[in-house]
Amino acid sequence: xxxxxxxxxxxxxxxxxxxxxxxxxxxxxxxxxxxxxxxxxxxxxxxxxxxxxxxxxxxxxxxxxxxxxxxxxxxxxxxxxxxxxxxxxxxxxxxxxxxxxxxxxxxxxxxxxxxxxxxxxxxxxxxxxxxxxxxxxxxxxxxxxxxxxxxxxxxxxxxxxxxxxxxxxxxxxxxxxxxxxxxxxxxxxxxxxxxxxxxxxxxxxxxxxxxxxxxxxxxxxxxxxxxxxxxxxxxxxxxxxxxxxxxxxxxxxxxxxxxxxxxxxxxxxxxxxxxxxxxxxxxxxxxxxxxxxxxxxxx
Amino acid sequence: xxxxxxxxxxxxxxxxxxxxxxxxxxxxxxxxxxxxxxxxxxxxxxxxxxxxxxxxxxxxxxxxxxxxxxxxxxxxxxxxxxxxxxxxxxxxxxxxxxxxxxxxxxxxxxxxxxxxxxxxxxxxxxxxxxxxxxxxxxxxxxxxxxxxxxxxxxxxxxxxxxxxxxxxxxxxxxxxxxxxxxxxxxxxxxxxxxxxxxxxxxxxxxxxxxxxxxxxxxxxxxxxxxxxxxxxxxxxxxxxxxxxxxxxxxxxxxxxxxxxxxxxxxxxxxxxxxxxxxxxxxxxxxxxxxxxxxxxxxx
Numbered sequence: 001x002x003x004x005x006x007x008x009x010x011x012x013x014x015x016x017x018x019x020x021x022x023x024x025x026x027x028x029x030x031x032x033x034x035x036x037x038x039x040x041x042x043x044x045x046x047x048x049x050x051x052x053x054x055x056x057x058x059x060x061x062x063x064x065x066x067x068x069x070x071x072x073x074x075x076x077x078x079x080x081x082x083x084x085x086x087x088x089x090x091x092x093x094x095x096x097x098x099x100x101x102x103x104x105x106x107x108x109x110x111x112x113x114x115x116x117x118x119x120x121x122x123x124x125x126x127x128x129x130x131x132x133x134x135x136x137x138x139x140x141x142x143x144x145x146x147x148x149x150x151x152x153x154x155x156x157x158x159x160x161x162x163x164x165x166x167x168x169x170x171x172x173x174x175x176x177x178x179x180x181x182x183x184x185x186x187x188x189x190x191x192x193x194x195x196x197x198x199x200x201x202x203x204x205x206x207x208x209x210x211x212x213x214x215x216x217x218x219x220x221x222x223x224x225x226x227x228x229x230x231x232x233x234x235x236x237x238x239x240x241x242x243x244x245x246x247x248x249x250x251x252x253x254x255x256x257x258x259x260x261x262x263x264x265x266x267x268x269x270x271x272x273x274x275x276x277x278x279x280x281x282x283x284x285x286x287x288x289x290x291x292x293x294x295x296x297x298x299x
Numbered sequence: 300x301x302x303x304x305x306x307x308x309x310x311x312x313x314x315x316x317x318x319x320x321x322x323x324x325x326x327x328x329x330x331x332x333x334x335x336x337x338x339x340x341x342x343x344x345x346x347x348x349x350x351x352x353x354x355x356x357x358x359x360x361x362x363x364x365x366x367x368x369x370x371x372x373x374x375x376x377x378x379x380x381x382x383x384x385x386x387x388x389x390x391x392x393x394x395x396x397x398x399x400x401x402x403x404x405x406x407x408x409x410x411x412x413x414x415x416x417x418x419x420x421x422x423x424x425x426x427x428x429x430x431x432x433x434x435x436x437x438x439x440x441x442x443x444x445x446x447x448x449x450x451x452x453x454x455x456x457x458x459x460x461x462x463x464x465x466x467x468x469x470x471x472x473x474x475x476x477x478x479x480x481x482x483x484x485x486x487x488x489x490x491x492x493x494x495x496x497x498x499x500x501x502x503x504x505x506x507x508x509x510x511x512x513x514x515x516x517x518x519x520x521x522x523x524x525x526x527x528x529x530x531x532x533x534x535x536x537x538x539x540x541x542x543x544x545x546x547x548x549x550x551x552x553x554x555x556x557x558x559x560x561x562x563x564x565x566x567x568x569x570x571x572x573x574x575x576x577x578x579x580x581x582x583x584x585x586x587x588x589x590x591x592x593x594x595x596x597x598x
Contacts, residue, residue, distance in 0.1 A: 034462040093411035112392035117462050124453025131446035139438035147430035154423025163333040163416050
């Protein structure tokens with residue numbers, strides 16, 4: 001690891017706690033009507049994920065000299081979008097997954113209708129939270145972030161990638177299609193996370209470009225690492241089943257290029273991500289350390 | 300009708316055409332990847348609805364002296380949200396409807412996975428379009444509209460109302476719960492439509508308050524009229540089945556209060572809506588005429 005004196009583990013733990021506390025505060029309470037919907041939203045959003053995307057929002061702000069707490073509503077917004085996408089992807093009509101973060105998936109726990117609506121409601125909450133960020137950040141920056149995050153979530157981002165992923169199940173997939181899926185399904189929202197934090201904190205154009213490049217590389221490396229974990233991982237550490245991609249005939253990097261080439265590509269992408277931060281100083285150390293972590297994680 | 304020389308029919312036709320043209324331009328093309336997702340989005344969004352919500356956005360802007368074309372992205376955004384909600388509500392796990400605007404519903408035509416994702420993608424597109432409105436309107440106003448529209452869509456608005464509607468199926472529902480469902484499921488987005496247009500056009504606080512009151516009344520009247528049409532309507536004029544609410548044990552106004560009391564309540568709400576516009580001049584004539592239309596429509 002290239003982190004020197006920087007303690008990544010402490011950094012991540014502290015910020016994950018901040019995010020958990022803020023999400024708990026922002027999400028509607030289980031006493032408030034409609035209670036069942038709020039239970040489902042909170043069940044899925046407060047289930048102890050790693051909070052990688054919101055931490056990237058905070059780290060993106062910090063990398064350009066901003067204050068993490070000022071971008072917390074947007075950090076939580078992106079976690080809501082991530083959670084919404086997991087709930088809908090797990091539905092019987094899509095991936096039909098029953099286990100997520102070591103617990104029954106939302107539709108198993110609350111029924112399919114509630115799960116669909118809980119996903120929709122979390123997506124709406126995300127945009128309420130972005131609007132809320134205008135309390136601490138100029139409206140012009142908030143509108144730019146709205147554009148970045150909405151595009152990264154929709155048909156030109158996450159949802160578009162998920163669609164091509166489903167269409168490709170059980171089919172022979174070429175490298176271009178696999179790249180399309182990874183870039184849209186996973187990398188788009190990770191890139192938007194680091195970029196959103198930086199834009200809210202007043203990034204210069206060169207900083208935006210560099211962090212966009214960083215985010216894209218880390219996003220692709222993350223998805224390749226995810227594909228590798230699905231082949232090689234320990235289900236106890238991951239809180240979900242392994243081997244499911246192959247069973248479903250999913251397009252994955254190791255299926256197309258093999259395990260060793262996949263590892264190499266992930267490591268090359270991490271180097272490229274860190275190279276994109278060459279003109280940043282110590283304030284980008286968290287982003288550098290996170291880039292390494294993405295391919296070294298066990299779950 | 301209180302429309303004097305104002306020609307509502309021409310006004311609605313013209314604006315519905317503007318909205319159709321703009322939506323066609325804004326929505327991603329069927330040649331663009333992922334094609335099937337874009338086909339499903341366009342199939343549902345460009346299926347010839349009345350465009351009541353986007354027209355309310357335009358009329359809300361005009362009522363405070365604004366220019367309809369400047370708020371077109373937000374008008375189309377709200378139509379995308381309405382379409383998204385119809386697609387998800389029609390799903391087998393929710394209302395299991397097979398016919399909508401005289402055609403097979405999205406999941407019947409494209410499959411359930413594509414329908415879920417097309418709804419999600421339209422919801423994301425809505426927020427891209429709101430961001431786009433910052434090209435012609437100050438960012439501060441766009442952020443206010445973002446807040447209004449996101450809240451009206453989510454758990455404290457449309458999705459929350461849909462959740463309570465589902466929970467109430469087959470149960471004895473009291474007047475408070477029925478009011479909750481109508482206010483959230485239907486009135487919230489109609490109110491947000493007129494308010495969004497007005498805010499983008501620079502409404503004064505008294506104008507916002509008056510139009511908010513107008514929108515709430517028109518929204519409630521619209522849902523009561525919808526309930527009445529489901530009992531008494533002509534399925535050929537409506538493009539969907541009738542009698543479905545009673546068959547499902549849905550909570551409706553006529554089921555709780557009877558047909559005559561429902562008609563009276565809808566007409567009282569229309570009068571209240573028009574009363575809220577007392578301090579507006581001729582520029583609010585479209586809104587007055589729309590309020591009448593809402594309870595007089597046949598589909």
